[in-house]
Amino acid sequence: MTDWFDEHVPRHVRTLDVYQPGKPIEELERELGISGAIKVASNENPLGPSPKALEVLPAALSQLHLYPDAGGFALRRAIAAKLGLDLAQIALGNGSNDLLYQLVLATCEPTDEVLSHKYAFLSYRLAAQVAGRPFVAAPTTPELACDVDALIAAITPRTRLVVLGSPNNPTGSVVTKAGAERVLAALPPRALLVIDEAYAEYAAQYPEVDHVDGLALLRSDRRVIVLRTFSKIYGLAGIRIGYAAGDKAVLDVLGRVGRTFHVSSLAQIAAIAALDDDEHVAKSAAHARAQLERMRAEIKGPGVKVYPSLSNFVLIDCARPSTAVYEALLRRGVIVRPMAAWGLPGAIRVSVCRDSELPRVIQTINDVLAS
Ligand SMILES: Cc1ncc(COP(=O)(O)O)c(C=O)c1O
Structure with a gap:
């Protein structure tokens, strides 16, 4: 197969980076044997469709x-x-x-x-x-x-x-x-x-x-x-x-x-x-802003930095290899996006979630960053 790949696939395709989307929540829950996971990994709108x-x-x-x-x-x-x-x-x-x-x-x-x-x-x-x-x-x-x-x-x-x-x-x-x-x-x-x-x-x-x-x-x-x-x-x-x-x-x-x-x-x-x-847009925008303000105020840890963001997610510099942070969060049922593939091996990206989920997301991140 490797020979076929090398012989037949154009060089620009052989060397392509592969975009790795976040896994669906059901798939991760099955893999890890957990339930009730919260996914804050894909910058989706937690208030749902319009x-x-x-x-x-x-x-x-x-x-x-x-x-x-x-x-x-x-x-x-x-x-x-x-x-x-x-x-x-x-x-x-x-x-x-x-x-x-x-x-x-x-x-x-x-x-x-x-x-x-x-x-x-x-x-x-x-x-x-x-x-x-x-x-x-x-x-x-x-x-x-x-x-x-x-x-x-x-x-x-x-x-x-x-x-x-x-x-x-x-x-x-x-x-x-x-x-x-x-x-x-x-x-x-x-x-x-x-x-x-x-x-x-x-x-x-x-x-x-x-x-x-x-x-x-x-x-x-x-x-x-x-x-x-x-x-x-x-x-x-x-x-x-x-x-x-x-x-x-x-x-x-x-x-x-x-x-x-x-x-x-x-x-x-x-x-x-x-x-x-307009109602859904206004509600979703205000919801995201309020959540980002809370995340920026409350997510803390030694050397940790939460970047300013005008969107529905934040980038967090964890001041340590973030793959381990990602895995620790995963085991606790919080699915974030590790940023190594994006050239930021010390960072995770966290999207907004439902208001009822936010305290657990913040607490879990802080626990992992403190450990
Ligand atoms: C900056 C940016 N542009 C475009 C997209 C993709 O949007 P679409 O779902 O419309 O392809 C995203 C999705 O994450 C994004 O973050």
């Missing part, structure tokens, strides 16, 4: 024999109206990750570089590697945030896509308005700036913290593409739906590399309803 989305889904089931609307018109129209953009400035994806992969395929020649930073969301690297395009990771600030000067220094004439999460996963850090403008000013002629705003609705409740508004930036500069998702605050991670907002010429090319019918009818219908669910 109730408005749940309301419309049953009626859609009887239409499942029909193909979905490949153009996604109703949802794109709804998103465009909400954001004050044209229909042609919105593209749909099977999650926002899907759109990132499409962007790389649609815009990068084989030697064009995808640029981000060392602690950026892993998908940016993967999207480049899957397409066989070089990925360049600029150094970050000591606080693990995007270092705009270092990022600009890493730009070359071959840079085609600069991808920045704001807030970024797993650091929770944001790109400032001025920082994003400086990156734009430094882009080579053919390059685009992709701002991944998977957690935008959480970040919106921190007007006191300077962070880029991707949509405002794209209104002033055609080279900006904003990625958004229904997986986080709308609670629809399982149905897979996200969108890109940007220049219509760029988004039109995405349609050429994407698969037809890659966004299901249920996803489109759920997202249209969720888009109007």
Whole structure:
């Protein structure tokens, strides 16, 4: 098998990093022989799916024999109206990750570089590697945030896509308005700036913290593409739906590399309803903010640092190898995400949970960090 692999699989695929998603809670409980575990490992919305989305889904089931609307018109129209953009400035994806992969395929020649930073969301690297395009990771600030000067220094004439999460996963850090403008000013002629705003609705409740508004930036500069998702605050991670907002010429090319019918009818219908669910968004955002404040105030230990975050998770520097911390937490029924694969071997990432679960999550982490 190894010979076959070496002989037949292209080099850029042989050397691919494999994204390791968090295991389902049932699988871990079975493996460990435990029950009542709490999973805070995948940045999901613990308040559940948007109730408005749940309301419309049953009626859609009887239409499942029909193909979905490949153009996604109703949802794109709804998103465009909400954001004050044209229909042609919105593209749909099977999650926002899907759109990132499409962007790389649609815009990068084989030697064009995808640029981000060392602690950026892993998908940016993967999207480049899957397409066989070089990925360049600029150094970050000591606080693990995007270092705009270092990022600009890493730009070359071959840079085609600069991808920045704001807030970024797993650091929770944001790109400032001025920082994003400086990156734009430094882009080579053919390059685009992709701002991944998977957690935008959480970040919106921190007007006191300077962070880029991707949509405002794209209104002033055609080279900006904003990625958004229904997986986080709308609670629809399982149905897979996200969108890109940007220049219509760029988004039109995405349609050429994407698969037809890659966004299901249920996803489109759920997202249209969720888009109007201001109550769920407001509740989820306030809930996340309150929980992050408690985690930052109450999680403690020798040398331990909880990073600031404008999202629905925190990064914790455990000041020791975090795989052992992860395993100790697992045995106590708290499932976090160890960050070694992300280049942070001393850190874990902890997502928000139900309010009834938070005291146990904090206490268990503190117990393990104190031991
Ligand atoms: C920064 C960031 N971007 C994108 C995604 C993926 O979103 P989707 O589920 O829409 O593919 C995530 C999910 O964890 C994320 O953290």
